[in-house]
Amino acid sequence: MEILNFIIPFIVLLTVVVFVHEYGHYYFAKKYGVGVTDFSIGFGREIFGINDKNGTRWKFCIIPLGGYVKFFGDRNVFSQQEQQEILKKYHQTDKNKLFTTKPLYQRSLIVFGGPLANFILAILIFSFIYMFIGKDFTPAKISDVQVDSPAYVSGIKSNDVIIAINGKKIESVMEVSPTINTSTKETVNILISRNSSEIEFVVKPKTVKTQDNFGNQINKKIIGIKIAPPSEDINKKKLGPATAILYATKETWFVTRATLEFVGSMFKGKGDSSQLGGPIRIAKITGQVSQYGFVAFLSIMAYISISLGLINLFPIPLLDGGHLMFYAIEKIMGRPLSQKTQEGFFRIGLFLLFSLMFFTTINDLRDLGLF
Numbered sequence: 185m186e187i188l189n190f191i192i193p194f195i196v197l198l199t200v201v202v203f204v205h206e207y208g209h210y211y212f213a214k215k216y217g218v219g220v221t222d223f224s225i226g227f228g229r230e231i232f233g234i235n236d237k238n239g240t241r242w243k244f245c246i247i248p249l250g251g252y253v254k255f256f257g258d259r260n261v262f263s264q265q266e267q268q269e270i271l272k273k274y275h276q277t278d279k280n281k282l283f284t285t286k287p288l289y290q291r292s293l294i295v296f297g298g299p300l301a302n303f304i305l306a307i308l309i310f311s312f313i314y315m316f317i318g319k320d321f322t323p324a325k326i327s328d329v330q331v332d333s334p335a336y337v338s339g340i341k342s343n344d345v346i347i348a349i350n351g352k353k354i355e356s357v358m359e360v361s362p363t364i365n366t367s368t369k370e371t372v373n374i375l376i377s378r379n380s381s382e383i384e385f386v387v388k389p390k391t392v393k394t395q396d397n398f399g400n401q402i403n404k405k406i407i408g409i410k411i412a413p414p415s416e417d418i419n420k421k422k423l424g425p426a427t428a429i430l431y432a433t434k435e436t437w438f439v440t441r442a443t444l445e446f447v448g449s450m451f452k453g454k455g456d457s458s459q460l461g462g463p464i465r466i467a468k469i470t471g472q473v474s475q476y477g478f479v480a481f482l483s484i485m486a487y488i489s490i491s492l493g494l495i496n497l498f499p500i501p502l503l504d505g506g507h508l509m510f511y512a513i514e515k516i517m518g519r520p521l522s523q524k525t526q527e528g529f530f531r532i533g534l535f536l537l538f539s540l541m542f543f544t545t546i547n548d549l550r551d552l553g554l555f
Contacts, residue, residue: 194466
């Protein structure tokens with residue numbers, strides 16, 4: 185039964201974020217008159233499905249790790265000559281439903297629609313939480329500084345209030361730890377309010393192995409401060425729609441930027457590769473977080489949705505970003521890349537994706553203590 189506590193929340197979460205992603209493709213495809221034959225959640229053998237009045241098969245398949253939208257007449261078209269041969273097989277009415285006949289900007293929007301939908305989902309979830317549950321605005325007032333800690337050595341003292349880290353305004357005590365931990369720099373610039381004066385300190389965090397609230401082993405950056413505001417100082421506010429959307433957009437951008445910076449640090453050999461996880465780790469974390477209730481589950485859904493949207497924008501063939509890269513090249517060259525060139529890129533993309541899957545699976549197994 186315990187394993188179901190992880191699998192069920194994971195499948196629900198993945199179904200929602202994948203459906204939203206694929207619906208983004210579907211929405212723009214229908215907007216521009218592209219025929220859609222299949223809308224699938226999952227891969228492999230179909231479990232069940234229905235046909236709508238437009239002939240689209242909406243279905244769930246046995247492997248729930250993704251999904252796809254299949255367009256009318258969908259196939260890889262590598263050259264203008266091949267495209268012309270395909271077009272000869274269709275009547276004019278059917279030609280108008282083909283993805284390949286659409287202008288470049290429409291094809292680009294159809295492809296970009298998936299990641300865009302994921303970002304919109306995250307913003308909507310954060311907005312919902314800020315409007316109906318509230319957002320924390322408790323000042324980040326330091327209650328204690330450990331002797332000889334990085335903060336202590338830098339000159340930070342008790343009763344100092346953190347107002348910015350690396351130029352990012354800190355509006356809540358809840359923002360301090362994530363901002364420090366997502367920084368890819370060796371030092372962090374911390375702006376302090378002390379006796380009505382603002383002072384900036386350069387602090388070099390120390391990375392320690394510790395456990396999170398669920399008992400998972402993690403690497404965490406610490407500077408040796410304690411922020412524990414009394415209950416009477418906690419300031420949580422429910423926001424209006426416009427303000428909630430503004431803060432939700434800021435949170436989505438913060439997560440996106442932090443992820444890109446982390447990926448950049450990985451390429452530079454400075455990032456902690458052990459933090460990369462795949463479906464197994466996501467399922468584990470989703471199950472753990474969902475035990476804290478519906479709001480916590482929504483929050484992790486928003487973060488996973490951002491990750492899915494962002495990963496799909498990476499310029500790797502087979503991903504949405506890879507297709508957008510090809511369209512950019514087509515715009516510059518005035519024609520698509522040759523069949524041989526595109527096939528070569530797709531092989532590279534397939535290798536990269538399988539390598540990433542293998543690497544993250546090894547990390548997941550290590551996280552479970554099986555490796």
